[in-house]
Amino acid sequence: MADTILNVEHLNKSFGSKHVLKDVSFSVQSGHIVGLVGPNGAGKSTIMKAVLGLFNYASGTITIDGDPVSPTSHKAMDKVGALIEYPGIYPFLSGMQHLKLFAKESTTQDQIDETVDRMKMTGYINQKAKSYSLGMKQKLGIALALVNRPKFVILDEPMNGLDPQANKDLRTLILDLAKQGTTFLISSHILSELEKLIDDLVVIDKGQIVYTQSMAALENGGKKLLVLKTSDDAKAKDVLSQNGYELNDADNVNITEKADTKMADIIKLLSDNGIDIDDVQHIHSDLETSLLELLKNDKVKES
Template identity: 50%
Template sequence: MENTPAALTVQHLNKFYGHHQTLFDVNFQCQPGHIIGLVGANGAGKTTIMRSILSLARHQGQISIGPDPVAFNHHAALNRVGALIESPGLYPYLTGREHLKLFVKDDAQATTSIATLINQLHMENFIDERAQKYSLGMKQKLGIAIAFLNQPQLIILDEPLNGLDPQATHDLRALILKQSAAGTTFLISSHILGELQRLADDLIVIDHGSVVKETTMAELLAQSQHRVQLTTNDDDLAVTILQAANYHVSMGDGLLVDITDQQSVEKIMQLLGDQQLLIQDIRHLDDDLEASILKIIAQPEAQHA
């Protein structure tokens, strides 16, 4: 069986503004049907990468959508891509429905496609109002609907959760997961890392215009620091016992104890129980995505080793 080409391939991407370089030899791939998070601090280069993929910015390097190359003056493959970059560009005197009719490509399926998206994103209450009356959240929903409109193979979303309330965030998450399961690939940049943690299969971490880590969400979280927070009937004695057994222990709201494969929770309980100490409370505290990303960005040299 032939290997399926990546949905998106970025090779040796460099970007200059005059003599100022902002992207440095960026390389990554997005596999079909995967949700890929593009993460990094503000100004790291995430939007510039997305704009380069969409041929909205001149760049050096090679970009392919599936097997087809994309360049600033050669971008037919972008017909298979939907995108929301920064704020959606809307026509103030057109209604939301008129925007969708304007951008839909398949006239035969236009009515069904538009009605489905309006329902999925719960836009019924404002879709026939002019865009000039829209709130930030309404504009964002319409921009997202336009990105999804033509059943693209690849959807690129830059901060898609801006302006969305919890219900709209839930609706978008459900839509992304549904489309991903059907084979659509997503490249998503979001500063709301907790939500991205619930969505992404893969992660690309950008810092100062370079890729410092390319991994899966599962692998990154598996490498995160594992700790337990516990309280006993004699915390001072518990510290002495655990430190003598080479556990790393710090005092906070109770005791914070680092956990490794060799230094397990079961061993902690056995050590303390052997000394007749009573464990009054114990909780697992694992690093979330934000903590893991901050550690990567804090030590970028280690990621290149």
């Protein structure tokens, strides 16, 4: 088993009478990029803040690289960089001054410059942050999380406000850093973006972990569909279901693809029955579909 860098066990947290985290347990493997997803208000930011030692929690343990984390125990934070909710920015300082302010003594100017360069912030890094746009602030927030080359990086909605190019740059940077051994815990609602990054997925709903799996397992577990457009959809549906194909409820002809489903058989079957095929589409369920499916079926009920 690979090393775990983050270990959360039986974490419980309440705000007043509201029980926001219920027995949350998950772990993050060293060098992996882990996605933390869930509906609004599911507890993603709360988990991240607890992991960063910003919250007291009722019970449970959190360890980073073996060191316990709580509001009174911050030793492990030396290895962590983070961006939570929205970037905290002093309007009277420039981007570079922010980076210098939060840089550790062991972080060199070259390393700071490299971070700036990789985030493509060179053009405005010496301007005061109050003139920054939302996206520029977001980039600075990410740069602050990465500047000290932490082993473990926590990013909450990092793609917020980024333009498509910046999005792609960020993805490349995260993948590069992960290759060099940095571990990431990332939350995002932009599932199509997240999908391109993550190795593992943690799904949380109403304060409970409902799913933890690798992406590979999720993709294999998902349905593959074959969608046909024919000259006579109604007849095609009848013919296919009589011949043992599993049809999904939809306007068009929607077949669940199985290991033994062969395109040639379907074409032959339909053309034997005088039906022309106009168009064929393979649909793999993406993260979004799988996730929505998961959340719809999940057994967590409002307590």
